[in-house]
Amino acid sequence: MTDDPGRRELRDPQAIRALAHPLRIALLEVLSGEGTATATRCAELLGESVASCSFHLRTxxxxxxxxxxxxxxREKPWRLLALTQEIRPADDEAGRAAGTATDDFFLDHETARIRAWWDRRAQDDPEWRHATWMTGSTSWLTRAELAELQTEIGAVVERFFVDRAEGAAQRPGARPVRLFTATSVGLSNGVG
Incomplete structure (x- = not known):
């Protein structure tokens, strides 16, 4: 666990696997934007049944x-315990399996979300359309430099996403914006 109350480090394989479900991710996002929400409110926003939302909220x-x-x-709202979930499974068979399953789900989920935006962006407001971007870069970095890059990107995420999360839905002109970042390490010849 980290010392930051807004951040949770996940090591338990069962908790990590619990994230590998699209409705659970959507519920966490609703709670992030709304602050608190009942199962009924979540169902309204997500187009799901109250029973399904209740089950996944309890999970x-x-x-x-x-x-x-x-x-x-009679209102029974829910709220997040942490805005950020850092998946750090134990380096054992169960931890690696849970991490791999959740990583696979997360990559598929984020890729589908990105594709959906790029498929419909031509119909969106030009100012919003031009404010989004996609980029890819390759550089030769040491492990220390890669860690420094992660820290710097983390600071930007903290400033624009974590610090502004509370009450975000009430900010005039604000829309939900999703940021997905990932790094991968190629082979020593730069390929891969």
Whole structure:
């Protein structure tokens, strides 16, 4: 676990695997944008049934991602325990298997999301369309330099995504924006 209350380090294979579900990821995103939300509100926003949202919210609670928030009357809202989930599975068979399954799901999920945006972006507002971008770069870095790059990108993510998450839905002119970053290490000849 990290010292940052807004960040959670995941090492438990069952908790890591619990993230490998599209509705659970969507529910975490709803709670991130809304601050708190009931299963009914989540169902309205996601076009899912209340029963399905309730089940998956309880699963997220079981694995320590969310908790009940104070509500009024019969209202039973949920809230995030941490805005950021860092997957750091144990380096054993169960940890590696859970990490691989979740990584595969996450890559497929993010790739589908990116493709959906690029497929429909031509119909969106030109100013929003031109504010998005896609890029790829290759450089020769040491492990220390790669770690430095991760730290610097993490600081930008912290400033633009974590620090602005609370009350984001109420900011005039704000729309949900998804950032997906990844690095990969090629072979020593630069290929791969």
């Amino acid at each position: 997220l609670e079981k694995h320590g991602f969310i908790e009940r928030a104070p509500g009024e009357g």
